[in-house]
Amino acid sequence: MDASRYKILEKIKAGTRIHSQIPSATDDFEKQIIDGLEAITPKGNQALVDQFKNELELVSGEFHLIRNDDEAAEWISQYLTKNKVNKWVISGETRCQQIADRIHQKMGGIELVETTQIGWPKRKTELADASVALVEASFAIADIGSLVFRCDQTRTSLPHFLSDCVIAIVEQKRLLANQHELFQKLSSEEMKHLFMMAGPSRTADIEKILILGVHGPRQVIVLMLAS
């Protein structure tokens, strides 16, 4: 392997010593990008929320603006009852734990799986059985209707992908305009285990017909906690 590494790097070094004739860009593209982003970013918090809602709905997600954790607990309780959910799961954030506790004080009979309390390999089989996951997103991105999950906060990524329905809570103050803002905000350590989710899993592999819920969630519901 070391021999292959040496050979490959030597070949690359020999190649790159030849002066490149790939044309260089001439326009001031940095300015174009900054001006462009500025032009398409809505002004004001409410406009940004509206943009996120629109973009999320365009990718078949569902959006609700709620005032506090109590209202979130109420909303989720109603959802679990209405959809006759037998088993649901939460990811590792404190907020998810607190909301789950409130729900279970009011209504019993629904099995709750606390992901981070279960060891491997039982965790994957337990999660695969649950139909609803309650998770908290680290950020939301307005211009693409996407949620950002940092694994150092969620401590897991499986409920987000194995459950049929993902209910994601995100604080309004965590709403960013675009991915450029996100990557400038995050440290390199925070980027090492991270994923983004823009609506339910999807495919158009059969005659370009859009179908939701391929291997991941069929439904993504965002509960945004108003600032």
Place this chain on the structure above:
Amino acid sequence: MASPKYIKKYVRQALKDAVLRSAVDNATQSTVEARQEIIDQIPHWEGLRQKCHAIKKEVIDHLDRYLEQFEDQCIQNGIQVHWAIDGREAQDIILGIAREHHVQKVVKSKSLTTEEIQLNQKLIENGIETLETDLGEYIIQLMGQIPSHLVIPALHLTRKQIAKLFHEKIGNPYTEDPTELLKVARKKLREKFLSADMGITGVNFALAETGTICVIENEANAHLTLSLPNIHVAVMGIEKLIPGQKDLSYFLNLLAPNATGQKSSTFINLIGGPSREKYGEGPKEVHIVLLDNGRSNLLKDPKMREILSCIRCGACLNVCPVYQQIGGHAYGWVYMGPIGINLIPQYLGKAVGRYAPYLCSLCKACFETCPVRINLPGHILQNRKDIVQSGHSQWVEKIGMSVWGFCAKHPLFYRFVTWFPGKLQKLLLKEKPFLVPGYTRERAFASFDSKGFRKQFHRYLHQQDSFSKRS
């Protein structure tokens, strides 16, 4: 594979296949329209293209430096890095990892690089169950075919064909309902995800500064592939690097609109090492296989090395009039369309790939579309030139060019040769076009103008001359 004989045979077949052409046309046109809708909302689209071109140029021109930096960071992150000169070595490395861990079941997410090295065949030959999990790739694997598009692998198949395939191979009740077909695949593959020992993915982008890899998808199969099994192996071409995280957003903004006509891909996964110890889930080991397989040869050419900028979005295929007529299988390799015909002679050699660069009308639509502004038509012409200079051109072309060369050096003979076919056509065929064996089987040969080019050109020059005198 991609040989002149193969290409000729499959092009003929494709041109007669109306179902294929209609399927390709429908799929490519809808993506082109969706892409345009998104571009219309982004005023800085050209700026993004230029930025990404500049980033890729920087990386390619200093690839050794970025690769070494990426390797160092990966090792710090606990990722095991392997280097493979060619496909065979990459196969052996992955098989070695599988054997060391007694792997019996492998799940894979969509990866053109693993298709390039024919990894599935190698693992299956060695008794390891290897299953594609992207729906399109799963269909293709059941069919025993290779992808016909870089992004939409089963684009050439109708739902009837897929329904029949599932019924025969999986044994579910026959249905043509795409949602029902999807449920069948989801159930089958969910079991496989939960029991797999190893997950293999490709890499869309690799961040040199942090040793992080980015895997982009819509179905969620890639995330399950890289997080459920004990071992994750990521196979990446050495050209997939970008400097750092700030550069990633530009590429993310370009990739999804060009690949699928979406504003953003549904799932974007960033992986910076094994996570089992840290989070109690995810892989215990992460391996990265850095594949050369002919890529470093491209660096010798100071212009053509630009091809290494390709982000495999497939946008050039969607606008290519030749691809729309013949589909992906006629190219005979995993890379097709304008990017494919540039890569085929480079990766498979000029002897095998000598025909591929001629699958192009030089309309330049690919250059206009390419998100990283690769001069694909320019490189196609260079490939053709290299093929001629290396003596690999076709005998018909050699004879044709020799005859033309002779005529061009003898003006009287040239006049006769350009005058005669027009006259012959008028006398013998009453102005009907000539029949040329092979060529006129699928299309008409253009009629010769009886006035002739020289006469018309002289008349034009004369008119220009008198006009300038008058003015």
